[in-house]
Amino acid sequence: MLKIITLLSFLILPLLGCGYQPLYSENKNLDLYITSMEFSGNNEINKFIENELNRFNDKKGKEIKIIINSNFEKNPIIKDKKGNVTNYELVAQISLTVNKNEGSENISFNESLKIEKNNDNFEQVKYETKIKKNLYQILANKIIFFLKNTK
Secondary structure: OHHHHHHHHHHHHHHHHOOOOOOOOOHHHOOEEEEEEEEEEOHHHHHHHHHHHHOOOOOOOEEEEEEEEEEEEEEEEEEOOOOOEEEEEEEEEEEEEEEOOOOEEEEEEEEEEEEEOOOOHHHHHHHHHHHHHHHHHHHHHHHHHHHHHOO
């Protein structure tokens, strides 16, 4: 027991003193005010990204307008001898347009993941839902990072 406590203290204490900070922990200071958000495409992605962006609205910041077009696809990539799909590729795409006083910027973000089909449909749906949420979170983080670095 004493060995475990000693080992944990040697591992944790250096991390506490080194100034480690997660990359997206300080997103509260974007200094942006999103005056309007227009969404088209996949409603599930749009709702997720809208909720993420609403957390960072600062009425004192620079005013911008955002237009997002999203798309989600589930593409079969491998089939067995019978023609049944065994592997899929989940692809989430976002086209972002940021309108500022100085002009507008366009950028696209893509995330994809290849998965195997599970024999149990219930487990397959749960797994796909979890993967989708992770893909949406990655895309939202990319958008926030882009907005934070374009001023």
